[in-house]
Each structure stands twice: as structure tokens, then as C-alpha cells.
Amino acid sequence: MNDSQGEPRGGISRRGFLAGTGAATAVAGVTSELAPATAAQPGAAPAHGPGPVLLQLTVNGQKVNTNVEPRVTLLDALRNYLDVTGCKRVCDRGTCGACTVTVNGRTVYSCTMLALEARGMDIRTAENLGGAKLDAVPAAFVDNDAQQCGFCTPGFVVSLRAALDKNPNATPEQVEAALAGNICRCGTYEQMRHAIVQLCKKGG
Amino acid sequence: MAEGWPKKRRILGTKVKRIDGPAKSTGFAKYSYDINRKGMLQGAVLRSPYPHAKIKSLDTTAARKTPGFKGLVIIAPMPLWLVVKAEGDTLEIKSIPNKKKKEKEIRRTVKVTPTVTILRANKIVKLADLKVDDQVQVEVEQDVVGRELFFVGDEILAVAADTEEHAKDVLRAIKIEYQELAFVVSIEEVLKNPDKKTTPGPQPGNITPGKEFFKGQAADLEAAFKNSDATAEGTYGVPVISHQCLETHGLVAEWDAEGGLTVWASTQATINVMNGLAGRFNIPPTKVRCITHYMGGGFGSKFAPYPEGFAAADLARRAGAAVKIMLDREEEITTAGNRPSAIGSVKIAGNKDGSITGFSIDCHGTPGFTGGATVNLGLLPYIYADGIPTFKRIHTVAYTNAGGARAMRAPGHPQNCVLTEFAVDDLAGKLGIDPLIVRRKNLPPNNPKADKISWAGRRNTVYNEQLDLATKLAGWKEKWHPPGKGKAGTVKHGIGMAIHTWGGFAAGGATPNECHVIINKDGSVTAESSTQDLGTAQRTVTAIVTAEILGLQVSDVVVKIGESQYGYSTGSGGSTTCPAQAPATLLAAQNARNELFKKVAPKLNADPKDLVIEPGKVVDTKNKKEWAWKEFCARLGMDEAKGKGEWSLAISNEPGNENISSGQVGGVQIAEVLVDSETGVVRAKHIVAVQDCGLVVNKLACESQVAGGVIMGLNYALFEENILDKVTGRQVNPDMEFYKLGGLGDMPKITVHMMDMPERGVIGIGEPPTISTAAAIGNAVFNALGVRVPFLPLTPKRVLDAIAKGGAK
Known part of the structure; x- marks a missing residue:
């Protein structure tokens, strides 16, 4: 099993994020950096999205930049925006492991992590090997x-x-x-x- | 008569690592799904949410204004029309009737609005640009209203947008209304109301009734059931399952300025995809290039462009940009093919000596809304039809409102094997004898008229040898016990076996498969073929054969495959790829070598007849001279030596060629299981697979493919099933968490034994080893419990239900 499974990563889940934005309400447990701003949250951090947001990652030792919408998963950011295709999209819902990468040294199903959640982190894919x-x-x-x-x-x-x-x-x-x-x-x-x-x- | 395989083999039959292994395992290999072209658009497909419905209305106005929108196509055939009149906002067109089919001319008048698209020579044109008699394709978006949809996932239209996210937004912005219609997704309901019609096709209801097939007379069969030592009866069944290709179906399409189309397709047949797209877009096949360098699994479901592929290419021609459509997992499972179910009521009779005296089966299966031919239950009783004196069978195809079937790894055989082999073991149980005795007794005889090295001429001998080998490797003698009579305890031990056969062919078909080998003046060698490597190591096969003939190392050969422009190759179906392509490569390499000798010999004062290749060098046997390979090739000067190899079914059937490639094999598998009688969980402990396969090209890949077949069979036995909800008609497990596939921890030890028969030439073994595994596991569970668990997958519930009915406690 990927060792990150079952442990909160301190961020937000893809499903939780989508549910939250869908209902246009803040999601409990969301870090302030990513929280969608609403009228109910005066003084909250500026909202990200729905348009593209700057994404900076270190992928296989190289610093890379791109712009993605907040709804984009780490997997899709790597494959569709950065042309790093060693991680494969197969089940796209955290079951099959074909999209496994390491994020700061820990294995993650990249289809279950939002790209923005990985900002500034060290991503390693199979190409690294x-x-x-x-x-x-x-x-x-x-x-x-x-x-x-x-x-x-x-x-x-x-x-x-x-x-x-x-x-x-x-x-x-x-x-x-x-x-x-x-x-x-x-x-x-x-x-x-x-x-x-x-x-x-x-x-x- | 061809020169044939070398007598002394240096590389053939040894364990050779895949030449593309490092690229694939580290993510550098680019699959079709991985292709990202400059400015590429992403496509997505709108599908029926209902199992049976009619489209009431469609409004794409909002969708077309959605950010990122780049195009929309209705998924439907687009015939060519001739322009009769183009004036104002009105276009009058007439059809081009096919005279052979006695079609009548149809005329149509279309009011041209923004949702009407006119294409001429694959380019969108305006009404004002049209002349009388121009050939055009015309898409009228509103034509889709009234269309009948037959399953959840039935394709309606496709869109393209600048990003995947936007493509999904566009789909969501489409306003569409449906009229829901009556539907059927359960086979039981079809059988209850056979006249109810909710599916397309010529059948009057949802059923194509079977025709009874008899061997012998009704009276003989009755007598067999009456007079034999024992009879067994049972109703057995296997579910509808999905191919679950990890790389989903789809392609990337890009048109060039000259009207040529390049696609990167996930396909088992580059040539079929080329021809399919050429036909669809009315261009010569030479203007279509299909590239499949790497391919993430097909298992029989990827032989054509399919609706998503046509849609991607159509969106690309209209948008003037590359378009990618790859199915998502739900689409893959619900729309891209399945293996049909089979449920059969069987009666079997036999005597104490193990002879089967009679067999009858009434069975049915569903392929979904289409694909009736793939149900294929016409092989019953499997394996033993020649050995059993009298039998009857009848099978009915029941259509349901679910995605249609496509061929899946040994189409029909796994179902036939389960329905027959379950009955054989139940009969052995009733007779109180070892099922091995029943199998040996009823094996098909050797055909004395057939060639002695052919399958028909030696099948009885081979099966008996395979049974000897398999029982020895599995410890059958020590481990078999009467059903349900293993050691006491809650975890029951069982062992079971099953036998399979596979027809296959000694080549792909009538059109010769091509391979081209080119020897360059620097000694480098390239082998080219349009054949595709699905994971079968066909790329490595091409390198092995070329290297063997030219005295080189496998790594010396540059292999270029998976591109349609390298000449004809058969689609990878029926386990025919290797027997078609390995001989074509053999001939190409031999012809290139001969050409090399012919060109270089005069420069060295040698006679080409005296030249032979030895590892790394060319030897003049008469003048006792030798040259290192590169040194010899350098004498080509500015030239090169080319060889073409061709192999077809007809060539393989020419006298003297029977040692080069063949079809038809058999195999025996034995499964050992542990069944927890308290939880109902079945665990396979050990599976032995003995498989004959003619001349082994690559032992490493061969063994790996047999083990893979066994694992696919194990998944069929224990885990897989498409489960449809009777209320909504939707599949409840179109994913990978509730559609179960085994992981590493579920796997038994697998022992593979390849029976090498080089005298038969190359035979494909992609399909055979997956056939008998499920039947062997089911029989092992029967042996463990003493009671039959009749339906696959053998889930804990089914096992506990069977135990409750009277199995081992």
C-alpha cells in the first residue's frame, strides 16, 4: 500500500475540494492558502481560480512552472501541462497505482492529489529511475x-x-x-x- | 519451400530480455495516451445516461459559448453527397447510390444554420463556396433528435476544447432531453419475455433462438442417460466481464496541410485503423499513418478506430489542430467491449471406466446490445466432442441494453471450458473416480489421416503427455482426494484440473504479412514492420529472429514497428501475430543476407554460394577466409542490402513450410486452492500450466505470457463481473475498486512448463493459457468442498451458499 494512504496530508482531498467549490462554501479543514473566498469569510485569503493559477514544482530535480486551474490533479498537471507521462492515468480514482509518484519522498497516487497542493514540492516519477x-x-x-x-x-x-x-x-x-x-x-x-x-x- | 529456421539456434528459444523493457519500466516509452502535440485539443464524448432512450431535443448554443470550446461533431456515419443547388441559405443535395446494393437516390434540402456543417475534401466550407456536383459531407446537428440509444454510454456527440477541464465544461453545458424507453439488462428477464424488443438488430425480440445440434440420435442420448453407471446434472455460469485494458481506447489525430492524417492509436491493428480512417474520410490509405509504438493492453477489444477514434479525427480535421480522445475508466468498461456471459444447464452420463456416454446442454449468454457472434457456445462439449459418442447442444443469444461485446482473449473458449469441465468433474464425483481418469478416457483421438507433426495428428498423444507433466508438477497423485474428503479443519484443501485447446492459424490470413530488413554499409541493421507490440514482446521477437540469421546480438538490431507505412501486417488477434511475423522476419533477414552476399562477394573474389554467416562474421568456406561483420558490410560502399519477407496462410500451407509456423495447440492446467469454509474466501495456492507452443522464440516472454494468461483466468474465476442495476440499467461497478482485479497478494505460485516442439514452427500462445484456469480453479473448489459452486466469480457469498446447501462443514 502507498504509505500516504489513510493519513491526512494536511491539505485537502480532491473530492472534498470539488464538493466544497460545488456548494460555494468553505470546506472544513482547508488550509487558508487554498480556501475559496466567500462572503461568509471576510478577510480570507484571495480565492484561487476558477482560472489558471501559477504552479511551481520540482519534477525529477528540475524546477518547472505552468498554469493550471485549481481543479487539476497532480497527475493531470504532470501529464497534460508538463508532458511528464511516466505516471499513467488508468483508474483516475486512487485504486490502481499506475499514477504513483513520490512527493517529498513519500508515495502518492497523483490522481488523488490536487496539483496546487504539491506547490513547491519535490516530485519524482518513474523517469527519475x-x-x-x-x-x-x-x-x-x-x-x-x-x-x-x-x-x-x-x-x-x-x-x-x-x-x-x-x-x-x-x-x-x-x-x-x-x-x-x-x-x-x-x-x-x-x-x-x-x-x-x-x-x-x-x-x- | 522456404529455407526455414536454422538447425543450430544461438538465440532462438533462449531467455531474451525485452529490448524496450528499460523504456517501458521507467516511463520514457510514449504510449498513444502519452502523446502531447503542439496546440493539441482535448476531446470528450457525450453519452446516453439511459439504457434505452430517444433523444427529444438538443441545444448546443451555451456549449458553443463555453470558454475553451473548439468544436463539436455528431457521432454518426457521414456519407458523401453531391451538391444539386447551393443558393441563399439553402443547400440541395443528392445521395451517391451504391448500384451494386441497388440503393436508390435520395435528395435532401437543408437550411444552413450555424449548427449545420458542410465539408468538402475534409475542409469546412461555406455554402457560397459550393458548386454543383461538388462532393460534400453534411452534418445537421438537429438530425440527432429522434435517435434511439441502446445502452448507458451509447455515443451521441463529441466535443473538443483547449483543455480537458474545458472539454468537460462544454459537455456539461449541452442541453439535451431524452424520452426514456423500456429496457432490459438482466438475461433472466429476456428469457421470460423473449418477444420484448429493446435492442437493435434483425432479431424479432431480444433473442436469437439457438438451433439444436445433435451428435447421434435422440434415442441414443436417452439410452445413455438411462443405462450408464452415473449421471450428473448442474446449471453452471460465467458472468459478463470487461477487458479492462489499462491504457484505455482512443487516439490522437492530426491532419497535415496536404490532407494527410496521422493518428497515434491504442490499437491491436495499425493496418485496420489506417483502412478504417481512410474509408471514413474518403482518402487513400497511403495518406493515413497509424502509429502504435507502445500499447497498453487490448485483449481483443482494439481492432478498429471505433466511435471515439473517428470523432477525434473528425474534430481534428474541422479544428485544424491535433485532437486527443482517450476514454476514461467508466467509458472503457461500459462501452469498449466485453466477454459475454454463458449459463448452461448440463446433463452428463458416464461409466465406471471413465467413459462419458452422453452429454446435453441448453445454454444462453448475453453480449449486451450487440456482438452476438462473440457468445460462441458452439464448441460444446469442449475438447471431448470427438470422444463422446452422443450429445446435443442448443445455445441462445439474449440481447440486453448494455455495451456490446468484442472478442476477448480466446473468444468463447473460457465459457465452453467452464461449462464442460465443471460437468466432467461432477460426473467423476458421482462415479466416485479420479477426474483424471475421465479426462484420459475421453480425449480426442489422433487423426490417422492428418500430418504426424500437426495438432490433429498427435493431439491425443500430446494431451496425455501434458497430463503426465502437469500431474507430476502439481503433485496430483499425493494431493488429490475424493471431493470434500480432504483433511479435517475449517480451511479446506482442493485440487482441480481442466484442459484447453486453441485453433489459431499459422499466419494472419490471405494478405501476406511483411517485414523488411535493411543492412547498412556500417554494419547496422534495421528491421521494419507495421506489426504492433501489445505487451507480447513482438518488438523483441523481430530483433531475435533478425539477429539469429545475421549472426548479431539482439541489441545490434534496430526494430521499427507499429507504423502502418511499413507494409501489411495482420491485426493481433487469434494468437496469429508471432506465427505471421516471425516467419516474415526470418525470410526478410535471409533475403537481406543473400542480397548482401550477392553485392559484396564479387568485390572479395568470392562466390556467394560459399559464404556463410557465423556469430559476428562472414566466412568464405571454400577459400577459408573470414571477415568481421562490419568489415564485410563496409564493402557495400555507398549501397545497402535490403530483404523483404512475406508470410501468409497460403504460404504457410505450401509443402515443406509446415516446420516454419503452425496453428492449434493444447494445454493442461491444475489449480490447488484453499477454501475457508467459515468466510467463504477462496485462495489459489499453486497453479501449474503445461502448454505446447511449437518453436519457442523467446522463452522468457513465452513463460511470462503463459503466467499472465493464468492470472487473467484466475481473475475470471474469483473476482471479475460487470454488475448492472436492474432499476436504472447502469453498471454499478464501472471502476477499479468494485470491479475487482487481483493484486500481488492474491496470486498463487505459478509453475509454467513450455513443451517445445520446434518441428511445428512458431505458434502463437497469447490466448490458449487463459482458457482453462477458471475451470481448473472451480474444480479445485469442488474438490475442496464436495459441493459445486456453480457460478463464477467464486465469491465468498456463493461459496457459503453452496456450503449451506450441503458441502463440507
């Missing part, structure tokens, strides 16, 4: 053929890398548990287990 030097995790997926169509694979790879970073001595069982929030349709789980064993032998 490739390029000039292939990280041991995707390398183990390649060695063991733990991917077919490959659409779920970047999400699995990010989750697995984060699990091993958190606990370099994790057992295969612990790593499997860390991947419970990711779904593969082609059925590459048997080969994934081979990859996990290879990685655990190496100590991450």
Missing part, C-alpha cells in the same frame, strides 16, 4: 520480464523503489505488501515476484 543510468528496480523488472504491456509498470517501479528506500533490508513479503496498492492487468505478478527476490538478495 531511468535515462542515462537504469536504477536497480526497473532493471530487475527487465531482467525477469515483469512487464508485458508495461502501462502499470512505472507505478509499480516507483512504489517498489520507495519501499526499498524506506527499508533497504525489506523481505520479499514486506515488499509485496508495499505493492498492494498497484494493479497489473496483463498478469506479470509471478515475474514481479522473481524481480522482488532478485532485489531483496541485493539488499535494494
